[in-house]
Amino acid sequence: MASTTMGDVLPTGGRVFTSIPDLFFIPEFVFGGLVWILVASTEVKHENPMGWVMSVSVFCFVMTTLWFFIFLCGANRSSSWPALDVGYHFVATVFYLGASVPLAFITVLEGQTFAALAALAPASVSGFNPDVLLEARKIYKLHIAAVVMSFLATLFYFIHTIFSAIRWKRSYRNQIPS
Template identity: 45%
Template sequence: MAATTAQPTGSLPSGLGICTAAPDVFYLPELVSGSVVWILVASTYVDPPNPLGRVTFVSVFCFVGTFLWTEVIRTSPAGLLLSRTLPGSLLLPHAGVDLAYITFQKNPADLKIYHIDIAAVVFAYVATLFYFIHTILSSIRWKNF
């Protein structure tokens, strides 16, 4: 007879368990989509520099926060999870709007750069979606913790 090792209700997953638990499954997609935004914005001509600098800051902030949080998750309470996902789900939509507005204002003379900018906008909204879903599921976990 195999023994089942069910997790207690108030505990957080650790090890490979973070890849199978409901909100924690979004760590890898958040890392990938956030880093793609960062790379795409960094690979284009930065004009105007201020809003694109803000987009780069937000994507780097969210990427580093997600990466560090995967190391801290083993010892942190569920309420602190919201302190990582909530800023990402609030900052990324604004960065995506800035990026979309700048891309819309550009003259598509160089189609390669224009397509890279459009891809960055799409991935900014994909990252926003992942962070938003993760925030909702984390708040449900926090409520049940």
């Protein structure tokens, strides 16, 4: 008969740093935090998409931190935790994908605007201030970095979801009496 205890299915304490799905907590922190920092450091001209990106990055950063500490402290011992782990990481993946695509779209539009401004402004306007162009270029580069980090965060949440689903399936099999 199979054991109904969680056994080695969900790690606790220091084992969180050595198990495959939970090892992805670290890059999720890093890339999610970078998205938050990069978007927050720019001037928000497109409130709706940027507000959504900020909401997703802050929500996922805080929830991943809480989730990590729950695993680290060992409060994840009931049989429902593998399913909750899959569910949370799936939601985080969908949220990050839903934030990454509009962020990329806005960044492409900013790039087109920046290119048009760079091509036309100095030639057509006397007394053009080059600092405006430099500031637009800086914001554009920050948004490019935010897009890259956002898609990387999406990728790591997706990989974590896949491995958590495998772990969930394994834990479900262990609970069924043979």
